[in-house]
Amino acid sequence: MSLTLDRVSLMTASGRLMLLEDISLRLTWGDRLGVVGISGAGKSLLLRLLNRLQDPTAGRILWRDRPLTEIPSLEVRREIVLVPQESTLLGMTVHEAIAYPLTLRGVGTAEIQHRLDEWCDRLKIPSDWLPKTELQLSLGQRQWVAIARALATQPQVLLLDEPTSALDVGRGEILINLLNHLTEERSLIVVMANHQLDQVRQFASQVLHLQGGRRVAYGPATDVDWPGLHDNFVAARQRADENWNLNP
Numbered sequence: 001m002s003l004t005l006d007r008v009s010l011m012t013a014s015g016r017l018m019l020l021e022d023i024s025l026r027l028t029w030g031d032r033l034g035v036v037g038i039s040g041a042g043k044s045l046l047l048r049l050l051n052r053l054q055d056p057t058a059g060r061i062l063w064r065d066r067p068l069t070e071i072p073s074l075e076v077r078r079e080i081v082l083v084p085q086e087s088t089l090l091g092m093t094v095h096e097a098i099a100y101p102l103t104l105r106g107v108g109t110a111e112i113q114h115r116l117d118e119w120c121d122r123l124k125i126p127s128d129w130l131p132k133t134e135l136q137l138s139l140g141q142r143q144w145v146a147i148a149r150a151l152a153t154q155p156q157v158l159l160l161d162e163p164t165s166a167l168d169v170g171r172g173e174i175l176i177n178l179l180n181h182l183t184e185e186r187s188l189i190v191v192m193a194n195h196q197l198d199q200v201r202q203f204a205s206q207v208l209h210l211q212g213g214r215r216v217a218y219g220p221a222t223d224v225d226w227p228g229l230h231d232n233f234v235a236a237r238q239r240a241d242e243n244w245n246l247n248p
């Protein structure tokens, strides 16, 4: 069982700009891929391709040895679940938001309650959040509920786009520990885009470093030169800021 990117590229609709270029990688059960790169590197676009919100303009993505483009999008999204950077509860309460995707999947009432209890417990979601709507939650709390909603669907691949960006350090640690535990406990692949290198270091079994849509490095996390990567980020951010100042 694997998720494979085979020389995947993505161009803008005009065909003028290459957004992702020639990305290859292979993930199997238990893998935890950290996708790193400065802002604009292509991390979110990569997650969108994996969730079939967009299709590559060149190359192939294979899920369980089938081209993703040949699997109906709804089927893909039942197995490969994306938690976007800014999640919404679509006007529902926390309770409804977690239960709704399960109802759509035909999960029975007792099982829905069981999963709600399980994920609220594992993610330490207090019961007084359950009747609240997103207007009564902070950005970080909303992000947290979106993660619970995704996990309750029992995905086979979980795609997280900057899941800890609005969370305090404690919640970030709970999430990383939980993900590490889950990938060992059940058949799960996790792909997480994250700016925060210290968190990626605690989480990832593999690391993909993107810069300007290109793969700078990809391999086991144990091979990563973390201080070197940090310095690379600082330099890349400085170059991006200088460009920004020259071309405001």
Ligand SMILES: Nc1ncnc2c1ncn2[C@@H]1O[C@H](COP(=O)(O)OP(=O)(O)OP(=O)(O)O)[C@@H](O)[C@H]1O
Binding pocket: 012, 013, 019, 037, 038, 039, 040, 041, 042, 043, 044, 045, 046
């Ligand atoms: N539909 C589009 N048309 C043209 N350019 C796009 C499109 N979508 C994204 N881009 C550009 O592609 C680049 C990569 O965007 P992406 O959102 O994947 O970056 P990112 O690494 O996730 O950044 P961040 O960390 O800020 O979320 C950016 O320069 C963005 O402006």
